[in-house]
Structure formats: structure tokens, C-alpha cells
Amino acid sequence: MRAHVRIIGTGLIGTSLGIALTNAGYDVALDDPSPTARWLARDLRAGRIDVDEAPDVVVVAAPPDVCGAAVVDALTRWPEAVVTDVASVKEVILREVLSSGADASRYVGSHPMAGRERSGAAAARADLFDGRAWVIVPHDSTDARSVQAVRSIATDVGAAVRTMPAAEHDAAVAAVSHLPQLAASIVAAGLRDLPEPAVGLAGQGLRDVTRIAASDPRLWTQILYGNAPALVHVLREVQEHVAEVVAALEAVAAGRAEGALGTLSRVLEAGNLGHARIPGKHGAPPAAYEVVSVVIPDEPGSLARLFADVGEAGINLEDLQLEHGIGQAVGVAYLSVVPGSVEPLLETLAHRGWRVHQ
Numbered sequence: 001m002r003a004h005v006r007i008i009g010t011g012l013i014g015t016s017l018g019i020a021l022t023n024a025g026y027d028v029a030l031d032d033p034s035p036t037a038r039w040l041a042r043d044l045r046a047g048r049i050d051v052d053e054a055p056d057v058v059v060v061a062a063p064p065d066v067c068g069a070a071v072v073d074a075l076t077r078w079p080e081a082v083v084t085d086v087a088s089v090k091e092v093i094l095r096e097v098l099s100s101g102a103d104a105s106r107y108v109g110s111h112p113m114a115g116r117e118r119s120g121a122a123a124a125r126a127d128l129f130d131g132r133a134w135v136i137v138p139h140d141s142t143d144a145r146s147v148q149a150v151r152s153i154a155t156d157v158g159a160a161v162r163t164m165p166a167a168e169h170d171a172a173v174a175a176v177s178h179l180p181q182l183a184a185s186i187v188a189a190g191l192r193d194l195p196e197p198a199v200g201l202a203g204q205g206l207r208d209v210t211r212i213a214a215s216d217p218r219l220w221t222q223i224l225y226g227n228a229p230a231l232v233h234v235l236r237e238v239q240e241h242v243a244e245v246v247a248a249l250e251a252v253a254a255g256r257a258e259g260a261l262g263t264l265s266r267v268l269e270a271g272n273l274g275h276a277r278i279p280g281k282h283g284a285p286p287a288a289y290e291v292v293s294v295v296i297p298d299e300p301g302s303l304a305r306l307f308a309d310v311g312e313a314g315i316n317l318e319d320l321q322l323e324h325g326i327g328q329a330v331g332v333a334y335l336s337v338v339p340g341s342v343e344p345l346l347e348t349l350a351h352r353g354w355r356v357h358q
């Protein structure tokens with residue numbers, strides 16, 4: 001029989017988890033101080049509300065600054081239950097739990113590396129965790145049963161489990177999640193006062209780099225606050241790189257170009273190397289897909305026709321991006337496929353009248 005899981009905090013992550021666990025056959029109870037959040041999560045089929053039975057596992061999916069207190073409360077209220085939280089920072093919460101005097105052997109921190117730039121139950125997705133990493137963060141007194149219970153939840157919603165200590169987790173997410181959020185926010189902030197004609201030139205590059213700038217500032221303020229030491233470390237490195245680029249460009253602007261091109265090229269090439277290390281789904285090695293661009297007329301049914309033609313050619317689409325400038329009569333679809341499919345795809349689409357480019 002599947003475990004009875006109580007989810008405390010039914011926003012984006014709690015509701016997504018509730019839906020995924022319900023679909024996997026778990027009995028899910030939902031709790032949130034906000035009645036609207038509870039009701040919405042229930043209506044989205046994330047679980048039952050107003051449940052009093054003792055859970056086997058409690059998942060705290062509340063904002064980071066209240067997670068520690070909510071974990072301690074759950075450990076005390078349900079003396080048999082395993083308790084985890086999904087907060088984006090782990091050391092501050094672990095410290096709070098250990099210093100509370102509650103039975104910390106039943107606590108194991110965790111962190112699904114999956115989310116969205118929107119908050120709240122309305123943004124929940126049943127497949128949010130599918131193929132994503134889910135970090136489990138045991139500590140010295142965590143018992144094996146607790147680790148196993150959280151591991152089952154993560155794998156049953158399709159995530160790939162990684163295990164690491166809290167400090168290692170916080171250092172890693174500073175680099176792969178918190179710095180990217182700050183970078184996106186800082187780049188997007190620069191657009192606020194840009195004249196309209198300049199903003200109007202924005203293309204896919206800017207969209208790619210700033211997607212997560214739309215994230216919830218209240219949540220992210222807490223995340224950055226909770227991971228200050230690790231973030232300072234990665235930001236100091238960024239500061240050094242930025243200073244190096246500024247110095248090179250200042251030299252060019254002052255007519256002293258020698259050495260500057262080398263510096264710029266080194267920074268950009270280092271970016272290529274780092275980008276190539278980003279893993280694909282299920283932690284697979286970076287996928288070496290190739291991109292075919294297809295011009296799409298701005299008329300009803302164009303995309304459906306394109307998908308039908310790709311499907312008829314028996315080609316699997318690995319990824320898809322659309323670019324569509326406002327007021328333009330055409331857009332471009334970027335189709336990612338494995339290298340072996342590029343030629344047949346180009347041939348099929350050209351044969352069916354599409355304007356294609358590699």
C-alpha cells in the first residue's frame with residue numbers, strides 16, 4: 001500500500017507534488033494557512049483537505065523562512081511520521097531543526113530541482129518533477145527509513161534522486177540556480193528604462209536569458225537571504241570576470257586594443273565549455289541535438305500543419321522553440337532533432353513547401 005502523505009503548503013510545488021502523488025496512487029492530505037490555496041489545490045485533484053489522520057510522511061512545501069518551524073511542528077505533532085521539506089536552501093533549515101530538540105532522526109531535507117517562474121497552485125503541473133533531479137539531504141542523525149521514504153516519493157513522481165550533504169547542496173545551487181536567477185533579474189532590470197525602440201529589438205537571446213526574471217521576488221528574496229555565504233562566493237568570481245571584461249573593453253575604447261580580443265574570446269569560449277556541461281533530462285549527458293529552423297506563416301493552423309508533416313516523416317522532436325516578433329507576418333520555429341534526423345527532416349519539409357534552414 002502507498003504511503004499517506006501530508007503536504008503542508010499548497011502553492012506551485014506542493015500542489016504539483018500532490019497531483020503527481022495522487023496520480024501515482026498515494027493518499028494525499030493537503031494543508032495551507034490560506035483557505036483559498038487549500039481549496040484550489042483540492043479542486044486541481046492534488047489531494048483531500050480537512051484530514052486529521054496521522055500521515056506516514058509530511059512534505060513541507062512552504063516559503064523557506066517558515067520551513068524550519070513547520071518541520072519542527074510536524075515532527076512534534078506526528079511522532080511516527082517522516083518529515084521532509086522542499087525548500088531551495090538546506091543548511092539554515094537543518095540548523096533550525098537540530099537546535100529545536102525535536103526528533104531529527106525522522107527529518108531529511110530535500111529539494112526538487114524543478115519549478116517555474118510562477119507561484120501558486122494555479123501554476124501547478126502534474127509532470128513538473130518528471131526527469132528532473134531531486135536532491136536528498138540526510139544529516140548525521142537521519143535514519144535510513146526516513147531517507148527511503150523520501151526517495152520513494154521522489155522516484156514515484158519521476159525524479160532522479162541525488163544525495164548530498166546540506167553544505168554541498170547549498171554551494172551547488174548557488175552556482176546552478178541562485179546565480180542564474182540573479183543574473184536574469186539584473187539583465188532584465190536594465191530593460192526598465194530602455195527607450196521603447198530599443199526594447200522593440202529584443203529577440204530570442206534576451207528572452208532565453210531573462211525567462212526566470214519573472215519569478216516571485218518574495219520567494220527569491222528569502223532564497224538569496226538563506227544562502228548568503230555560498231552566493232557571495234560565486235558572485236565574487238563573477239565580479240572578477242566582469243571586471244576583466246570591463247577592463248578589456250575600456251582599453252579598446254581608449255584605442256589600446258592589444259590583448260583585449262584575447263580576453264574577450266577567452267571569456268566567451270569558457271562560456272561554451274560551461275554550457276556544454278549542462279545535463280539533459282534524467283541527468284543524461286548533454287544532448288547533441290541539431291536545430292532546424294522553419295519559417296511559419298502567421299495564419300491559423302500553420303503549426304498544426306508543421307507538426308503533422310514532422311510526424312509523417314517519422315521524426316522525433318526533442319525540443320521546440322518559437323520566435324515571433326510582434327507585428328510580423330511570419331515567425332520561426334526552431335526544431336531540435338538528433339543529428340541523424342536533420343537531412344530527412346530538411347528534405348521532407350522542403351518537399352512539403354516549408355522554408356527551412358539549418
Ligand SMILES: NC(=O)C1=CN([C@@H]2O[C@H](COP(=O)(O)OP(=O)(O)OC[C@H]3O[C@@H](n4cnc5c(N)ncnc54)[C@H](O)[C@@H]3O)[C@@H](O)[C@H]2O)C=CC1
Pocket residue numbers: 008009010011012013014031032033034037061062063064066067070086087088089111112113114115116117118119120121219223
Ligand atoms: N518555485 C520554484 O520554482 C521552486 C520552489 N521550491 C521551494 O518550494 C517551496 C514552496 O515554493 P512555491 O511552491 O514556489 O511557493 P508558492 O508561493 O507557490 O507556495 C507557498 C505556499 O505556502 C503557503 N504558506 C505560507 N506560509 C505557510 C506556513 N507557515 N505554513 C504552511 N504553508 C505556508 C502559502 O499560503 C502558499 O500556498 C519554497 O520553500 C521554495 O524554496 C523548490 C523548488 C522550485
Ligand SMILES: O=C(O)C(=O)Cc1ccc(O)cc1
Pocket residue numbers: 087088112113114115116117177212
Ligand atoms: O524555472 C526553472 O528553470 C527552474 O530551475 C526553477 C527552480 C527554481 C527554484 C529552485 O529551487 C529550483 C528550480
